[in-house]
Amino acid sequence: MNKEFKYQNKRIFYRISGIGNPVVLIHGFGEDGNIWNNQVEILKDKFRLIVPDLPGSGNSEMIDDMSMEGMADLVKAIIDQEASPAAGKRATLIGHSMGGYITLAFAEKYPGYLNSFGLFHSTAYADSEEKKASRQKGIEFTREHGVFAFLKATLPNLFSQQTREERPEMINELVRASNNFSAPAIVSYYEAMMKRPDRTHMLQKATVPVLFIMGKNDTIIPMEDVLAQSHLPGKSYIYIFLNSGHMGMLEEKEKCKEILEKFLLEIDETTTNI
Numbered sequence: 001m002n003k004e005f006k007y008q009n010k011r012i013f014y015r016i017s018g019i020g021n022p023v024v025l026i027h028g029f030g031e032d033g034n035i036w037n038n039q040v041e042i043l044k045d046k047f048r049l050i051v052p053d054l055p056g057s058g059n060s061e062m063i064d065d066m067s068m069e070g071m072a073d074l075v076k077a078i079i080d081q082e083a084s085p086a087a088g089k090r091a092t093l094i095g096h097s098m099g100g101y102i103t104l105a106f107a108e109k110y111p112g113y114l115n116s117f118g119l120f121h122s123t124a125y126a127d128s129e130e131k132k133a134s135r136q137k138g139i140e141f142t143r144e145h146g147v148f149a150f151l152k153a154t155l156p157n158l159f160s161q162q163t164r165e166e167r168p169e170m171i172n173e174l175v176r177a178s179n180n181f182s183a184p185a186i187v188s189y190y191e192a193m194m195k196r197p198d199r200t201h202m203l204q205k206a207t208v209p210v211l212f213i214m215g216k217n218d219t220i221i222p223m224e225d226v227l228a229q230s231h232l233p234g235k236s237y238i239y240i241f242l243n244s245g246h247m248g249m250l251e252e253k254e255k256c257k258e259i260l261e262k263f264l265l266e267i268d269e270t271t272t273n274i
């Protein structure tokens, strides 16, 4: 079911399906909640899936505070509507890349809401100076050439070389779907990612299980960086997509379903909801 509500007077869109413990799937940069469609189809038999379009993506309007923390507040507002922890349901948040940065901000602000969380091709590290400089160039390119030209040039880099060669149509589809982004939304995501702090402490002090999913050929969030932080939580689940870049949910969708289902079922068995 699709839902819309007003958050700080802006239209926010999300999808909700299934029955069970709440699982929030948060998409990354240049995408919307549809990126999780394959996984939702399978997981909705066992879980209550909440899949927002982040502000400025898909059918959701931008909000005043587009920081990772501001977007984490919005995710909390959606959970409050659909699965309040007061009703005894803690949620699992799984965030793809930028969605993972939001997940970490959420874990910092609202730890009592979480049963577990997952970083899906994501990292607790802040941007390096080099990364900030390259984002700044991206902002300038977007302002000069337009947002679609920027996304058309950059989105293919999210995929492995093998995917680019063998499945160009899947990549073209993502590029086509990105044609409704506005330049202000893309610029504010980049600015917010540049400003986000290092949150490795959130892994060090995690009291809930943490899932790490990485792509062997991911050039955006290198596997080595994720491996270097995956030992920090008390309990980690670690998976590597051997044939993926940054988009395992599309590049290895069957494997992705398996991993998420296994993790979520195990969390259900081993954690007690309040």
Ligand code: MLT
Binding pocket: 027, 028, 029, 030, 096, 097, 098, 099, 193, 220, 246
């Ligand atoms: C994403 O996929 O959300 C972004 O590529 C993340 C990033 O640029 O750090």
